Amino acid sequence: MRDFEYEAPVTxxxxxxxxxxxxxxxxxxxxxxxxxxxVRTGRxxxxxxxxxxxxxxxNVLEMGAGGLRLGAAVPCWRIYGHxxxxxxxxxxxxxxxxxxxxxxQNRASVGGNLCNSGPAADSTPALIALEANCxxxxxxxxxxxxxxxxxxxxxxxxxxxxxxxVELRFPPRPPKSGSHYRRFIPRNEMDIAVVGVGAxxxxxxxxxxxxxxxxxxxxxxxxxxFARDASDLLAGQPVSEEAIRRAAAAARAIVRPIDDxxxxxxxxxxxxxxxxxxVLWMAVDxxxxxxxx
Amino acid sequence: MARKRIVTTTINGRKNEFLCEPRQTLLEVLxxxxxxxxxxxxxxxxxxxxxxxxLDGRAVDSCLVLAVEVDGAEVETIEGVAPVEGLDPxxxxxxxxxALQCGICTPGFIMSAKALLAENPQPxxxxxxxxxxxxxxxxxxxxxxxRAVQQAAETRVAHR
Ligand SMILES: Cc1cc2nc3c(=O)[nH]c(=O)nc-3n(C[C@H](O)[C@H](O)[C@H](O)COP(=O)(O)OP(=O)(O)OC[C@H]3O[C@@H](n4cnc5c(N)ncnc54)[C@H](O)[C@@H]3O)c2cc1C
Ligand code: FES
Ligand code: FES
Numbered sequence: 001m002r003d004f005e006y007e008a009p010v011t012x013x014x015x016x017x018x019x020x021x022x023x024x025x026x027x028x029x030x031x032x033x034x035x036x037x038x039v040r041t042g043r044x045x046x047x048x049x050x051x052x053x054x055x056x057x058x059n060v061l062e063m064g065a066g067g068l069r070l071g072a073a074v075p076c077w078r079i080y081g082h083x084x085x086x087x088x089x090x091x092x093x094x095x096x097x098x099x100x101x102x103x104x105q106n107r108a109s110v111g112g113n114l115c116n117s118g119p120a121a122d123s124t125p126a127l128i129a130l131e132a133n134c135x136x137x138x139x140x141x142x143x144x145x146x147x148x149x150x151x152x153x154x155x156x157x158x159x160x161x162x163x164x165x166v167e168l169r170f171p172p173r174p175p176k177s178g179s180h181y182r183r184f185i186p187r188n189e190m191d192i193a194v195v196g197v198g199a200x201x202x203x204x205x206x207x208x209x210x211x212x213x214x215x216x217x218x219x220x221x222x223x224x225x226f227a228r229d230a231s232d233l234l235a236g237q238p239v240s241e242e243a244i245r246r247a248a249a250a251a252r253a254i255v256r257p258i259d260d261x262x263x264x265x266x267x268x269x270x271x272x273x274x275x276x277x278x279v280l281w282m283a284v285d286x287x288x289x290x291x292x293x
Numbered sequence: 294m295a296r297k298r299i300v301t302t303t304i305n306g307r308k309n310e311f312l313c314e315p316r317q318t319l320l321e322v323l324x325x326x327x328x329x330x331x332x333x334x335x336x337x338x339x340x341x342x343x344x345x346x347x348l349d350g351r352a353v354d355s356c357l358v359l360a361v362e363v364d365g366a367e368v369e370t371i372e373g374v375a376p377v378e379g380l381d382p383x384x385x386x387x388x389x390x391x392a393l394q395c396g397i398c399t400p401g402f403i404m405s406a407k408a409l410l411a412e413n414p415q416p417x418x419x420x421x422x423x424x425x426x427x428x429x430x431x432x433x434x435x436x437x438x439x440r441a442v443q444q445a446a447e448t449r450v451a452h453r
Binding site: 002005006031032033037039049077100102103104106107189 | 294295298314315316317318337338339340342345348351352353354356357358359361362405408409422423424426427428
């Protein structure tokens with residue numbers, strides 16, 4: 001592997017300074033499950049690798065009245081093992097449970113998944129559905145960006161030089177809400193999503209009407225997408241086959257997938273509709289507290 | 294060239310200090326510096342699991358960990374699995390079930406199985422297959438490996 005220096009700062013300020021001083025020649029390291037391969041294959045050529053795992057802010061995992069705070073370096077296994085997340089932020093738990101296998105999940109973080117900014121990243125549609133905000137720190141201070149605005153192209157995002165992702169903040173989930181993430185892959189596990197869909201719904205007290213919904217889509221465009229129209233179509237509608245089919249059609253209308261060995265454009269568009277329906281129904285069942293195995 | 298670092302870890306229960314460059318992976322250091330060649334290299338990109346070791350008790354691909362990252366941590370490799378006398382029940386079960394042919398995947402499977410059984414002592418067949426999905430085998434067709442892990446789970450329970 002190419003030669004590089006390694007630092008493991010213990011404060012956020014020190015990490016930001018290191019990244020800023022090295023002006024584009026430094027690269028943050030979380031779980032390394034993308035980064036180490038990218039350096040080995042020469043896709044990335046950092047002179048300095050800045051390990052973020054010793055910074056307390058990036059290891060935060062807290063749920064309270066203000067919602068959920070998820071540090072950018074928290075590995076998948078801590079997330080899918082968290083009772084509160086499984087219950088209230090199910091789509092997030094669903095997505096991190098299927099990122100790679102056990103060995104990957106023991107290292108890989110949601111922050112790394114988002115910052116790698118792959119179009120098929122599994123956790124990003126869940127972040128979009130659950131309305132996550134990305135807290136970014138850099139030489140000019142802090143800013144926040146909604147998850148759906150973070151990625152700007154394949155492996156590109158809004159971070160500028162010296163900036164890093166600190167944490168993801170999720171608003172509290174109202175009563176009668178539920179969420180789910182699911183992807184289509186030809187294997188049972190260990191594969192890249194052909195299509196991935198995350199959805200979160202809030203129902204009224206009767207459980208028969210949508211108050212609101214949010215649908216995130218992965219692997220069907222150059223970046224993960226927020227299906228805004230499809231989501232808005234559901235607000236105020238009764239929970240019905242018809243309303244859900246209409247939302248699925250609206251989601252199909254915005255996808256711009258590519259043709260590759262994993263699936264054709266036509267197939268991906270079709271699967272988007274199928275998955276949006278299934279994921280919405282699962283989110284509805286969870287909001288209604290219908291038990292699933 | 295980046296300066297070499299001193300890394301202090303516990304490997305298979307023994308305190309250990311080694312020198313390495315930041316760009317060296319844990320896999321490289323285990324095999325080439327520490328001569329612990331039981332850990333195998335298959336793909337070196339996280340897909341095959343041949344290089345699986347336990348890092349603070351959790352299964353990781355050592356080809357995706359920088360050796361400098363394990364400073365202060367505990368590492369367990371295949372060399373640390375067998376007791377002083379005989380074999381671990383998992384190793385024993387792999388032999389009895391003939392769960393290996395060429396054997397290059399075996400150390401990784403045993404480490405993954407060890408991590409799985411520590412967390413879930415009586416996994417279902419589906420749970421075994423899901424947990425071992427990060428380990429590839431080109432020879433056995435997996436059924437024998439799954440049976441070996443089932444047998445290991447049974448003997449472990451019986452011996453408690
Ligand atoms: C075998 C295998 C299977 C995989 N399967 C899946 C899968 O099923 N689904 C999936 O979505 N992905 C998968 N991946 C990809 C990868 O595991 C995930 O993208 C993972 O979440 C990356 O997280 P990490 O912590 O390892 O990131 P790292 O590799 O540490 O970092 C990823 C990138 O983000 C940057 N970065 C990391 N943290 C920050 C931060 N806080 N601020 C700014 N930049 C940062 C790094 O510089 C790097 O460019 C797989 C990878 C492998 C090797
Ligand atoms: S050699 Fe590490 S996963 Fe294949
Ligand atoms: S026994 Fe040969 S790869 Fe598994």
